[in-house]
Amino acid sequence: xxxxxxxxxxxxxxxxxxxxxxxxxxxxxxxxxxxxxxxxxxxxxxxxxxxxxxxxxxxxxxxxxxxxxxxxxxxxxxxxxxxxxxxxxxxxxxxxxxxxxxxxxxxxxxxxxxxxxxxxxxxxxxxxxxxxxxxxxxxxxxxxxxxxxxxxxxxxxxxxxxxxxxxxxxxxxxxxxxxxxxxxxxxxxxxxxxxxxxxxxxxxxxxxxxxxxxxxxxxxxxxxxxxxxxxxxxxxxxxxxxxxxxxxxxxxxxxxxxxxxxxxxxxxxxxxxxxxxxxxxxxxxxxxxxxxxxxxxxxxxxxxxxxxxxxxxxxxxxxxxxx
Amino acid sequence: xxxxxxxxxxxxxxxxxxxxxxxxxxxxxxxxxxxxxxxxxxxxxxxxxxxxxxxxxxxxxxxxxxxxxxxxxxxxxxxxxxxxx
Numbered sequence: 449x450x451x452x453x454x455x456x457x458x459x460x461x462x463x464x465x466x467x468x469x470x471x472x473x474x475x476x477x478x479x480x481x482x483x484x485x486x487x488x489x490x491x492x493x494x495x496x497x498x499x500x501x502x503x504x505x506x507x508x509x510x511x512x513x514x515x516x517x518x519x520x521x522x523x524x525x526x527x528x529x530x531x532x533x534x535x536x537x538x539x540x541x542x543x544x545x546x547x548x549x550x551x552x553x554x555x556x557x558x559x560x561x562x563x564x565x566x567x568x569x570x571x572x573x574x575x576x577x578x579x580x581x582x583x584x585x586x587x588x589x590x591x592x593x594x595x596x597x598x599x600x601x602x603x604x605x606x607x608x609x610x611x612x613x614x615x616x617x618x619x620x621x622x623x624x625x626x627x628x629x630x631x632x633x634x635x636x637x638x639x640x641x642x643x644x645x646x647x648x649x650x651x652x653x654x655x656x657x658x659x660x661x662x663x664x665x666x667x668x669x670x671x672x673x674x675x676x677x678x679x680x681x682x683x684x685x686x687x688x689x690x691x692x693x694x695x696x697x698x699x700x701x702x703x704x705x706x707x708x709x710x711x712x713x714x715x716x717x718x719x720x721x722x723x724x725x726x727x728x729x730x731x732x733x734x735x736x737x738x739x740x741x742x743x744x745x746x747x748x749x750x751x752x753x754x755x756x757x758x759x760x761x762x763x764x765x766x767x768x769x770x771x
Numbered sequence: 772x773x774x775x776x777x778x779x780x781x782x783x784x785x786x787x788x789x790x791x792x793x794x795x796x797x798x799x800x801x802x803x804x805x806x807x808x809x810x811x812x813x814x815x816x817x818x819x820x821x822x823x824x825x826x827x828x829x830x831x832x833x834x835x836x837x838x839x840x841x842x843x844x845x846x847x848x849x850x851x852x853x854x855x856x
Contacts, residue, residue, distance in 0.1 A: 474835070474842035481842075481849040488853035596802040711854070718850050725846075744831055746822060746839040749775060750786060754818055757790045758847045761797055765854050770802050 459728055461735055467743050471728045472751075480721050487717055491710050494626070507586045507709045507767060509630035513617040515590035516632060520607055520615065523598060527608045535637065538616025541568040542633040545581070546620040553625060555771060557581060569637065577640040580606040583771035584632040585624065586709075593632060596770050603770060612636040627710060711767045718762050726755050782825045789817055797851075804855045811855075815848035 453464075461467045470476060521531040545568045549555060557565050565581045582603050587593035597603040606612070616635040624631065733748045776783055793814040800806035822840030826832035 474838045477839075477842035477846040481846050484846075484849045484853060488856060492856055599802060714854060714856075718854065722850065744833050744836055746836055746843065747775070747779075747825070749783070750822065750825075751843055753783075753786060753790060754843065754847060757794060758850055761794065761851060762854055764798070766801065768802060769804070 459731065461732055461739075461741075467736075467741050468745050469728050469732055471725065472732060472745075477725075480725070484718065484721065488714060491713060507588065507627070507629045507711075509588055509621070511587060511590045511593060511619050511630055511632060513619045516594070516617050516619065516634065517615065519590055519594045520634070523594070523607050529608060529610055530613070532612060532615040532636070535574070535614040535616055537572045537574040538569075538614055538635045538637055539618065540572040540616070541574055542616040542618035542635045543620065544568045544571060545635070546618045546622075546631045546633045549631060550620065550622040550624060555583075555585065555624065555769070557583070557771060565635075569635070574637060575640050576637040578609075578611045578636075578638045580609065580612065580636040582606050582634040582636075585769050585771075586629050586711075587632070587768035592766060592768055593770075596768055600770060606634070606636055609636070611638055613638045709767060711765070715762055715765070719759065722755055722759050722762070726752060726759070729755070779825065779829075782821070782828075786818075786821055789814070789821070793817075807855050808852060811848055811851045815844040818847070819844045 456462060457464050458470045461469055465473070517532070517534065524531055545565065548559060548563065548568070552559050552561070554560050566579060569576060569579055582597055584593045584596065587596070597607060614637050616633075616637075618631070618633040620631045620633070622629070622631065729748050729752050733752075736743075736748075793810060796810045797807055800810060819840050822843075823832060823837050826836050
């Protein structure tokens with residue numbers, strides 16, 4: 449009986465709640481907001497504290513380097529540009545960059561210890577006149593990832609730059625900041641002919657950086673050749689984090705796909721809250737339309753419209769971050 | 772409900788139009804999270820002011836009503852902000 453009266457107090461407009469379900473009071477909205485903050489921060493930071501989350505949290509991906517190359521060249525062809533050829537040294541450099549991010553646990557063009565992207569070009573002996581880097585993570589498909597890159601002017605500039613002739617692609621599964629994910633690194637380059645410069649996808653002021661040295665030899669463009677990687681985990685979390693796998697044609701999927709992505713969990717929790725609020729709003733509107741009670745409250749229809757839009761955006765929000 | 776919509780149709784047209792613009796902006800800004808968050812801030816402020824102004828015009832604004840619009844805006848803003856993390 450007490451349970452029923454509590455439920456009525458929460459969801460049914462009556463005298464005890466001033467003829468407005470308690471769930472729709474401003475204090476309840478604030479309480480929901482606090483709950484959302486606590487839940488989200490726990491989800492984002494907990495994996496970093498406890499290390500890996502096993503195979504529970506992570507982003508499943510079907511991205512392959514072959515798809516990335518094909519779609520990159522498709523975009524170039526649309527612009528009437530020459531297609532890019534795979535260079536194995538650039539592939540190695542891309543893999544080194546992805547490994548570096550997973551080992552050092554960072555997500556950026558420049559690592560926290562100051563390692564710049566062109567260090568990886570030099571490391572594998574790739575000589576360039578112009579070079580660039582695109583990064584992506586957490587995408588489920590290469591189509592979404594390519595769309596995100598093409599929506600970003602700086603990344604698009606790399607993909608459809610006539611200066612580049614060669615490309616290296618790494619699609620690496622690993623654990624970044626406690627979450628299983630797939631990192632994609634695209635490195636662009638061109639053999640040296642003019643004074644060296646390097647561009648990377650970054651805020652415009654950082655877009656062009658003149659490289660200091662030009663290397664001596666020209667790398668031979670290689671035949672189509674990709675590298676498949678084993679999932680990588682940071683060395684402080686797992687005994688031996690050896691990374692590089694085999695050589696030839698690839699498919700790089702998560703070997704033990706995670707149960708949920710953090711985004712899916714967040715969406716489920718957020719939608720549960722918003723459906724509760726919207727359901728109560730609809731119920732309150734129906735009940736009050738049959739009563740002659742006057743009350744000074746916000747407009748239910750406006751709230752429904754506003755929360756409806758929020759629901760729509762939550763449902764269709766896509767995962768994926770580019771850098 | 773119909774009466775309410777009819778009585779304040781201009782206010783609701785403004786609200787619906789602004790929310791529609793927000794949806795297109797939010798989706799169009801993808802994958803730029805910063806712009807998405809800025810658009811969230813704008814729409815949250817808009818909704819609060821829309822609510823208070825609408826109630827001022829009908830002479831039904833109380834502190835409690837303003838608090839309700841502020842709280843609803845905060846809830847929506849929190850939901851959208853954290854999904855972009």
